[in-house]
Amino acid sequence: xxxxxxxxxxxxxxxxxxxxxxxxxxxxxxxxxxxxxxxxxxxxxxxxxxxxxxxxxxxxxxxxxxxxxxxxxxxxxxxxxxxxxxxxxxxxxxxxxxxxxxxxxxxxxxxxxxxxxxxxxxxxxxxxxxxxxxxxxxxxxxxxxxxxxxxxxxxxxxxxxxxxxxxxxxxxxxxxxxxxxxxxxxxxxxxxxxxxxxxxxxxxxxxxxxxxxxxxxxxxxxxxxxxxxxxxxxxxxxx
Numbered sequence: 001x002x003x004x005x006x007x008x009x010x011x012x013x014x015x016x017x018x019x020x021x022x023x024x025x026x027x028x029x030x031x032x033x034x035x036x037x038x039x040x041x042x043x044x045x046x047x048x049x050x051x052x053x054x055x056x057x058x059x060x061x062x063x064x065x066x067x068x069x070x071x072x073x074x075x076x077x078x079x080x081x082x083x084x085x086x087x088x089x090x091x092x093x094x095x096x097x098x099x100x101x102x103x104x105x106x107x108x109x110x111x112x113x114x115x116x117x118x119x120x121x122x123x124x125x126x127x128x129x130x131x132x133x134x135x136x137x138x139x140x141x142x143x144x145x146x147x148x149x150x151x152x153x154x155x156x157x158x159x160x161x162x163x164x165x166x167x168x169x170x171x172x173x174x175x176x177x178x179x180x181x182x183x184x185x186x187x188x189x190x191x192x193x194x195x196x197x198x199x200x201x202x203x204x205x206x207x208x209x210x211x212x213x214x215x216x217x218x219x220x221x222x223x224x225x226x227x228x229x230x231x232x233x234x235x236x237x238x239x
Contacts, residue, residue, distance in 0.1 A: 015151055021144035021177060025137060029184040032133045035126040036191035042123075043198035046076065050205040053077045057212070076119040076202075077209055080112060084210075087111035088217045105218045112210045119206065123199050127192060134189035141181015148174025 052069055056077070059065035062085065069078040087108050152171055 017147050018144060018151065018177070021140060021147070022180065025140060025144075025177075025180050025184050028133045028137055028140075029187075032130055032184070032188040032191065035129050036187070036195070039126055039195050040191075040198070043195065043202060045074075046123075046202045047198075049075050049077055050202060050209075053205065053209045056081070056209075076115075076206055079119070080115050080206065080210055081213060083111050083115040084108055084213045084217045105214070108214055108217050112214060116203075116206060116210060120203060123202065127195060127199075130188045130192040130195070134185050134192060137185035137188065138178075138181045141178045141184070144177030144181070145174050148177055 049070060055068040056065045059068060062081075066078060066081060069075060069081065071078070073079075087110075088104065090107075149171055152174055
C-alpha cells in the first residue's frame with residue numbers, strides 16, 4: 001500500500017513534464033513486452049517447423065516432402081523449398097537466355113539466398129524497438145528524476161523550509177523515475193538478447209536446409225553430413 005500511495009502521490013504532485021515522462025516509460029514498457037511476446041511465439045513456431053525439416057528428406061517425392069513441412073504462408077522452410085523448385089523450373093524453361101550468364105547452381109543459390117534474406121528481415125523486425133528501449137529508458141528515467149528533484153527543490157524554496165521531512169518525500173518520489181526507467185530497460189535488454197539467440201538458431205537451421213536444397217536441385221540428391229570423401233547423398237524422386 002505504501003508503494004502504491006507513493007506512486008499515486010508522485011503522479012498527483014508531478015507537473016506536466018513528470019507525467020509525460022512517466023507515460024512515455026509506461027508506453028515503452030508496453031511496446032517492448034508486446035514485441036517480446038509476439039517474437040517469442042514466432043520463434044517457438046519456427047523451431048517447431050525446423051524440427052519438421054528433417055522429415056522432409058524421408059519422403060518418396062517432393063510433394064510428400066512439402067506436406068511434411070506443414071502448410072502456411074509463414075513457414076520459411078516450405079517457402080524456401082518452393083522457391084528452389086520455382087528457380088530450377090524457371091532456369092530449365094529459359095535456359096536459352098540464362099546459360100551464357102548463370103548456370104543452374106548460381107541461379108538456385110541466388111534464389112535461395114534472396115528467400116533467406118527476406119525471411120531474415122522479417123525475423124529481425126521489432127528488435128530495433130527493444131534495442132531503442134533498452135538503451136534510452138534509463139536516461140529518460142534519469143531525466144524524470146532530475147526534473148522531479150528540480151521541481152521539488154523549487155517547491156521547498158518557495159515554501160521557505162528545507163527540513164529533512166520536507167526534502168525526503170519529494171526527493172524520494174522523484175527517484176522513483178530512475179527505478180521506473182530501469183524496470184523498463186532491463187526486460188527489453190534481456191528480451192533482445194534472448195530473441196537474438198533464438199533467431200540465430202532458426203537461421204542456422206534454415207541455412208542448413210537451404211544448403212541441402214541447393215544440392216538436391218542441382219544434383220538431384222541431398223548431401224548428407226560427413227563431408228569430404230565420406231559424404232553420401234540421399235536421393236529424392238523428381239519434383
